[in-house]
Amino acid sequence: MPSKKRVTVMRDVAKLAGVSHQTVSRVLNEHPNVKQETRTRVLEAMQSLNYRRNLAARTLVTRQSHTLGLIGFETTLFGPASMLYGIEDAARAAGYLVSIATVRNLERREVLDAVDRLSQHAVDGIIAIAPKPAVTNGLLQAPGGLYCVAVGGAGETDAVPTVRVDNAAGARLATQHLLELGHRTVHHVGGPHDWPEAQERVMGWRDSLYRAGAVVPPVAFDSWTAEWGYRHGQELARDPEVTAVFCANDRIALGVLRALHEAGRSVPHDVSVVGFDDMPDSGYFLPPLTTVRQDFAELGRRSLTLLLEHMADTDTDEPEAPAHIVVSPELVVRGSTAPPPR
């Protein structure tokens, strides 16, 4: 067997540069007290040997892996996938790598298992895309010294720092827009009833109706899918009183749009429809969808910043109350909304 050629190691660099391995280490870690000339000599040696430091060895002694863990749920969907992107983007800029552990469902076991796998791999911190409290709670089980942040979804938990969108405010934006167009009231198609995000949107919607003194129609909950929007949309289409519909997300809105169309009710002339999220192609629905945009990638970036801050200041100071960042969504008006028919 051909002997496997050994990879270059710190000592090789040291030898070539004519210094001790410790000096090489100092150059690598940008220690101030290294003579300029020595530094360049070492750097040249590293270059010519194509040296890469062994992170495992470094991790072993510093107890810092420069890797962050991400717990994700339904990461194939646009929202979570974008958060993931934002997180990775910011992590790379900060010199971290991101490892992912997706959970198949939101049961306690799954979440604990994910935390476990990540902590085995010695991640320095964890960001959880946490639409439901089960995830946040699972985070609390993380071994000491592991910093966690939850992003998206759940309302405030005092246990863990969070970054989230103000869903209620978004819902108010949507509802008020419709009311201002002159609609008597606004119907709502809810998401899954046990998701805090869905609940918050309901609350914002209801709140706006109350303030305007409008009738509050009943809400139905089910899921986040277009299929659900289609199914429930067929019912709404039968009721001639319905002139404005606010959907818990864009996918539901897509289904509602189709149901209304098939029932012969024109959007926006007969019925106005608003979504939530602003997915990439919502502007090309029939008609283009008025919706509430949330910047998922930005959410991800913010959560990473928060995690890093959290890690930095718990290093030096005593623990403090977890921070909560709330990002405001924004209304995007397109062709699916108009004044009600006279």
Next chain:
Amino acid sequence: MPSKKRVTVMRDVAKLAGVSHQTVSRVLNEHPNVKQETRTRVLEAMQSLNYRRNLAARTLVTRQSHTLGLIGFETTLFGPASMLYGIEDAARAAGYLVSIATVRNLERREVLDAVDRLSQHAVDGIIAIAPKPAVTNGLLQAPGGLYCVAVGGAGETDAVPTVRVDNAAGARLATQHLLELGHRTVHHVGGPHDWPEAQERVMGWRDSLYRAGAVVPPVAFDSWTAEWGYRHGQELARDPEVTAVFCANDRIALGVLRALHEAGRSVPHDVSVVGFDDMPDSGYFLPPLTTVRQDFAELGRRSLTLLLEHMADTDTDEPEAPAHIVVSPELVVRGSTAPPPR
């Protein structure tokens, strides 16, 4: 300052169980020659001390991190996000964690940088979501002993094992379906011209037309977006000869659908439209979209399996020709296709 409590280490377990640390290691690694009684004693000790093995130390000596790297491009889109999901799913089952490095563009530098970051972190192998050859080529720069697999996109490269969908076959499926419905010919809206996937779809489409002796209309390339579909759809809508349109993906199809609708041309009565991908909500477009489904998650899983095999058999045998797995897509017929108007 309160002294940081030391974490339990192999020696602690050994002491409690009354054995040497090596025996603990053997239990952990399921070495056969450990007496049953000793094994249980050790396991109990691990349990009661809540011991977790330190992966960094293990990695240092075994040179295996049990981590796989993923190079991803445009991971917020459904396709890549789903592959990522499939990969992570299979990786977890095989006892691996997945670290991601997204690239912002497909330039050589970006790809090399991603490979570099991953190899610094000592991943055991890399899977690249590789729609363009630049990525595959970048992979070749990976340091020796790093196994790579490319998934999705590019045609066969002999350098690296690949897993991909048979885009040409998918395009033929779509085109033939339209021809069989009685359309004289089929128009095509291409993706970006420098993407092999887009090119393969063109070839499949053109191939079907040739065989059927149909006229081959000119193709326009641009991007994968609904905006492009809308823009080009407006042109197609003006041409009364156009009765069937095959789009390079579902998003483009969405834009085409809108353009046709706005031009007063009914789908499917006046014009039939077919997409490619089968995104989650394509079945709720107006009308529901006939499309070519590719199972992205399965693609991801297959690529992981391939990578693992590759890693295993290069361990034992001599290198062999890289394997290429090609997955067949499948036609999903929905309401956007019908016989041409008489």
Next chain:
DNA sequence: CACAGTGTTGTTAGCGTTCACAATTTGGAT
């Protein structure tokens, strides 16, 4: 010219595992 102070470099000892090998025990067969 001794001396403190500072900047620069080298030496040694781990970090927590696994590996190679040595040492010990065990179980039959002689």
Next chain:
DNA sequence: ATCCAAATTGTGAACGCTAACAACACTGTG
């Protein structure tokens, strides 16, 4: 009992890095 082979366990040395301290330059000052 006796001895060999197999099964089981222990010992010491890596793995490649950083931390802590020691050692050695140089300054400029008294």
